[in-house]
Amino acid sequence: MIDGYGRKINYLRLSITDRCNLRCQYCMPEEGVEKLKHSDILSLEEIDKMVESFVSLGIDKIRITGGEPLVRHGIVSLVEMIHKHPEIKDLALTTNGLLLKKMAKSLKDAGLDRVNISIDSLKPEKYFQMTRGGVLGNVLEGIEEAKRVGLTPIKLNVVIIGGFNDDEIEDFVRMTEDEAIDVRFIELMPIGEVAKWSIKNYVPNTAVLDKVPELVPVESKDPASPAKYYKLPNGKGKVGLISPISCKFCTNCNRIRLTSEGKLKYCLHSDIEFDLKKALEDQLDLTTYIQQSVLKKPLEHEIGKASTVARNMVQVGG
Numbered sequence: 001m002i003d004g005y006g007r008k009i010n011y012l013r014l015s016i017t018d019r020c021n022l023r024c025q026y027c028m029p030e031e032g033v034e035k036l037k038h039s040d041i042l043s044l045e046e047i048d049k050m051v052e053s054f055v056s057l058g059i060d061k062i063r064i065t066g067g068e069p070l071v072r073h074g075i076v077s078l079v080e081m082i083h084k085h086p087e088i089k090d091l092a093l094t095t096n097g098l099l100l101k102k103m104a105k106s107l108k109d110a111g112l113d114r115v116n117i118s119i120d121s122l123k124p125e126k127y128f129q130m131t132r133g134g135v136l137g138n139v140l141e142g143i144e145e146a147k148r149v150g151l152t153p154i155k156l157n158v159v160i161i162g163g164f165n166d167d168e169i170e171d172f173v174r175m176t177e178d179e180a181i182d183v184r185f186i187e188l189m190p191i192g193e194v195a196k197w198s199i200k201n202y203v204p205n206t207a208v209l210d211k212v213p214e215l216v217p218v219e220s221k222d223p224a225s226p227a228k229y230y231k232l233p234n235g236k237g238k239v240g241l242i243s244p245i246s247c248k249f250c251t252n253c254n255r256i257r258l259t260s261e262g263k264l265k266y267c268l269h270s271d272i273e274f275d276l277k278k279a280l281e282d283q284l285d286l287t288t289y290i291q292q293s294v295l296k297k298p299l300e301h302e303i304g305k306a307s308t309v310a311r312n313m314v315q316v317g318g
Helices: 044-056 075-083 100-110 124-131 136-149 166-178 192-196 206-211 276-281 286-294
Strands: 011-015 061-065 090-095 114-118 155-160 182-187 216-218 227-231 239-242 255-258 263-265 273-275
Touching: 011 044, 044 075, 044 276, 044 286, 061 075, 075 090, 075 100, 100 114, 100 136, 114 136, 124 136, 155 166, 166 182, 166 206, 206 239, 263 276, 273 276, 276 286
Parallel strands: 011 061, 011 255, 061 090, 090 114, 114 155, 155 182, 182 239
Antiparallel strands: 216 227, 227 239, 255 263, 263 273
């Protein structure tokens, strides 16, 4: 599957729910967001039907997201369904980790390859504050269980927030010293709720290199990866910098997104959507519809040029 700029699209980010068991401040308002009706969410069978079409067009890498995907009823069965497509070389999941201790083995047995875990503080009280109620200890236990059952390599996603966790950068980096864990720092993106925040909360990823100057660059094996990787001398893991604001990575973009209600999106930073659920209900040829839609994928995102994305991260599968 090739877009209009000759980029090979082989990576699908698949959101399976808009629901979450946390209320992270940069992700949604304190009162939450209006939840989709059950009938508006793709069923497991509809998801698998769409995955079949995507796979037939060359998608061989899928990441399951949410909301929080582990709160979706039937998530283990869905992993089993997707795993049965032999063309898929990499099946991963992004989670906040709260339910991972209980579910890691079942997910691994169902065919999940690896997990990314969102964690924005290593201090219990700060984690509780930012997530509006999350228990850090549960996440840390989930990480240990994921390592035990082999959901590896594990990547930790850290959103850098000025005045909140920028004083923990060195602590996160040191986690990569003795363990084969990748820690990836992500810049705040003006999507939904974050667009209301002060510019003072934004910290460019160069702050990581300023605070830990001994980090050395690592050559990337994947030119489509949004992260630039570094490592500590003799470190077992890597440190990734994902910089959609200060340093675009659109040129080699190989991904598309599917929201939990079946909307095809080019990019997290775009409000353009194509209704695959309706196309499926109208018995259209999904492969043709997807191909025609992907041909219109723009060259790059418009952050900094246009209005911010209206929907909150939890609603579009961040």
